Amino acid sequence: xxxxxxxxxxxxxxxxxxxxxxxxYIAGGTNLLDLMKENVLQPGQLIDINGLxxxxxxxxxxxxxxxxALVSNADLAWHPQIEQRYPLLSKAILAGASxxxxxMASTGGNLLQRTRCYYFYDxxxxxxKREPGSGCSAxxxxxxxxxxxxxxxxxxxxxxxDMCVALAALDARVHVEGPHGKRRLExxxxxxxxxxxxxxxxxxxxxxxxxxxxxxxEGFASHCAYLKxxxxxxxxxxxxxxxxxxxxxxxxxxxxRIALGGVAHKPWRIEEAxxxxxxxxxxxxxxxxxxxxxxxxxxxxxxxAFKIDLVHRAIVRALTEAAGGTx
Amino acid sequence: xxxxxxxxxxxxxxSLELNGERRELQVQPWTTLLDLLRDQLGLTGTKKGCDHGxxxxxTVLLDGRRINSCLTLAVMHDGASLTTIEGLASAEALHPLQxxxxxxxxxxxxxxxxxxxxxxxxxxxxxxxxxxxxxREHMSGNLCRCGAYPNILAAIEDALPALRGQxxxx
Ligand SMILES: Cc1cc2nc3c(=O)[nH]c(=O)nc-3n(C[C@H](O)[C@H](O)[C@H](O)COP(=O)(O)OP(=O)(O)OC[C@H]3O[C@@H](n4cnc5c(N)ncnc54)[C@H](O)[C@@H]3O)c2cc1C
Ligand code: SF4
Ligand code: FES
Ligand code: FES
Numbered sequence: 001x002x003x004x005x006x007x008x009x010x011x012x013x014x015x016x017x018x019x020x021x022x023x024x025y026i027a028g029g030t031n032l033l034d035l036m037k038e039n040v041l042q043p044g045q046l047i048d049i050n051g052l053x054x055x056x057x058x059x060x061x062x063x064x065x066x067x068x069a070l071v072s073n074a075d076l077a078w079h080p081q082i083e084q085r086y087p088l089l090s091k092a093i094l095a096g097a098s099x100x101x102x103x104m105a106s107t108g109g110n111l112l113q114r115t116r117c118y119y120f121y122d123x124x125x126x127x128x129k130r131e132p133g134s135g136c137s138a139x140x141x142x143x144x145x146x147x148x149x150x151x152x153x154x155x156x157x158x159x160x161x162d163m164c165v166a167l168a169a170l171d172a173r174v175h176v177e178g179p180h181g182k183r184r185l186e187x188x189x190x191x192x193x194x195x196x197x198x199x200x201x202x203x204x205x206x207x208x209x210x211x212x213x214x215x216x217x218e219g220f221a222s223h224c225a226y227l228k229x230x231x232x233x234x235x236x237x238x239x240x241x242x243x244x245x246x247x248x249x250x251x252x253x254x255x256x257r258i259a260l261g262g263v264a265h266k267p268w269r270i271e272e273a274x275x276x277x278x279x280x281x282x283x284x285x286x287x288x289x290x291x292x293x294x295x296x297x298x299x300x301x302x303x304x305a306f307k308i309d310l311v312h313r314a315i316v317r318a319l320t321e322a323a324g325g326t327x
Numbered sequence: 328x329x330x331x332x333x334x335x336x337x338x339x340x341x342s343l344e345l346n347g348e349r350r351e352l353q354v355q356p357w358t359t360l361l362d363l364l365r366d367q368l369g370l371t372g373t374k375k376g377c378d379h380g381x382x383x384x385x386t387v388l389l390d391g392r393r394i395n396s397c398l399t400l401a402v403m404h405d406g407a408s409l410t411t412i413e414g415l416a417s418a419e420a421l422h423p424l425q426x427x428x429x430x431x432x433x434x435x436x437x438x439x440x441x442x443x444x445x446x447x448x449x450x451x452x453x454x455x456x457x458x459x460x461x462x463r464e465h466m467s468g469n470l471c472r473c474g475a476y477p478n479i480l481a482a483i484e485d486a487l488p489a490l491r492g493q494x495x496x497x
Binding site for chain 1: 380398
């Protein structure tokens with residue numbers, strides 16, 4: 001690692017004031033230090049945010065939950081309120097990484113983890129995300145793990161988080177605070193598509209700090225499923241994943257939420273695909289139709305055409321499981 | 328702002344309770360917890376496999392919870408309590424997990440073993456896994472290149488009941 005200075009502020013305003021162009025916040029460190037060891041990132045200053053008061057999980061005025069950005073992935077997945085009211089979130093978190101990593105990784109850091117594209121990690125190869133303008137090695141290179149939806153000629157990377165897929169399905173919001181004050185963003189608008197600025201994973205501006213994630217009242221607790229398909233049974237990133245959440249009236253669907261992971265630069269949601277399920281009897285036919293709508297415009301690369309069939313089947317299976325009741 | 332902030336290149340002083348003993352330590356900001364243990368303190372029981380969070384060989388217990396010591400900075404843990412494989416046994420007896428690993432021959436080369444044992448101690452404290460499948464899933468953060476998995480699983484399964492009652496499972 002390249003030497004850097006280290007600060008540990010105790011107040012949010014101090015942390016933001018310390019942040020300059022060459023700074024990085026550090027929370028769990030599980031993604032940042034990994035990238036610093038590879039020289040993908042070489043910040044001159046680390047601002048350790050673990051002293052900030054962002055570890056609470058509290059009820060919101062509307063009856064949802066507000067989760068502090070420093071709550072660890074393990075504590076969040078096993079929090080009684082999350083297990084009971086938002087089991088989809090619990091399941092998605094527990095499908096990711098390892099117990100050791102989940103003890104370290106923070107809620108805010110999970111949102112901001114970078115892609116696992118091999119070329120992004122390999123400083124010997126061109127990569128527009130790491131070095132804007134240098135080119136994309138994955139487009140015509142090895143791209144088995146890459147995007148089938150929403151990619152651009154400049155970048156075909158996917159966002160690797162499991163937690164964010166569940167948060168997208170649950171209509172979560174992100175609270176941020178920065179040099180220009182506080183903002184509240186919808187999680188689905190937080191990450192961006194690569195377009196011609198793949199170096200920008202999300203809409204945060206310099207110095208902005210994630211302070212909390214907010215969950216609305218509805219947690220789809222009785223009918224949800226998280227299905228993750230990967231190269232080994234555990235401790236691997238998703239090839240594709242599906243967060244499915246249904247509100248049921250007998251065997252009729254009242255409301256549906258579907259978010260996909262491993263297919264795009266952000267968790268993938270298409271409201272039309274969800275709306276077309278309302279009022280339908282839960283069965284494979286309408287689930288397949290929803291899958292088709294979600295995958296409209298999908299464009300495979302040389303190595304990843306398999307993802308289209310794989311995620312189609314995964315959507316149908318996750319919806320079928322959700323309709324049968326949360327297990 | 329706390330005292331252990333530093334300018335570039337400066338060392339910081341941290342205080343760690345290491346295997347039950349309070350230590351004042353000088354660290355550079357970029358020293359990982361793993362490198363502090365192995366290179367600075369000579370506690371080489373904790374192993375470096377991948378240095379990237381992918382193998383679990385560097386697992387230690389930080390304030391009783393299992394973490395990968397390769398992906399965290401020592402300077403971030405002022406005031407924490409740390410248990411490594413060297414600190415698990417008491418003066419008189421092996422830790423129940425160590426005894427179970429010996430009994431079940433749960434290793435070949437032994438390189439992954441300290442991480443496996445610390446991880447299993449963390450698993451016991453979490454109290455979320457009891458069936459074989461659950462133990463397998465909750466131990467997936469520890470790889471074994473020798474493939475000693477069946478015996479590792481048997482050892483943990485054997486030691487778990489004894490650990491479950493024990494406070495902090497250490
Ligand atoms: C081997 C391995 C396997 C993994 N497998 C999975 C998996 O299967 N599924 C999955 O979802 N994830 C997986 N992960 C990724 C893991 O979930 C992330 O590394 C973790 O969530 C990042 O959180 P952190 O707190 O450690 O972030 P850090 O490394 O501390 O920070 C990451 C980034 O976020 C910034 N940051 C952190 N907190 C804030 C904040 N509050 N406000 C503003 N900026 C902030 C930092 O500046 C940095 O740029 C894996 C990681 C490893 C190493
Ligand atoms: S896909 Fe994106 S991250 Fe990967 S090489 Fe291309 S530009 Fe870089
Ligand atoms: S050395 Fe830390 S996980 Fe491999
Ligand atoms: S015993 Fe050799 S790596 Fe596990």
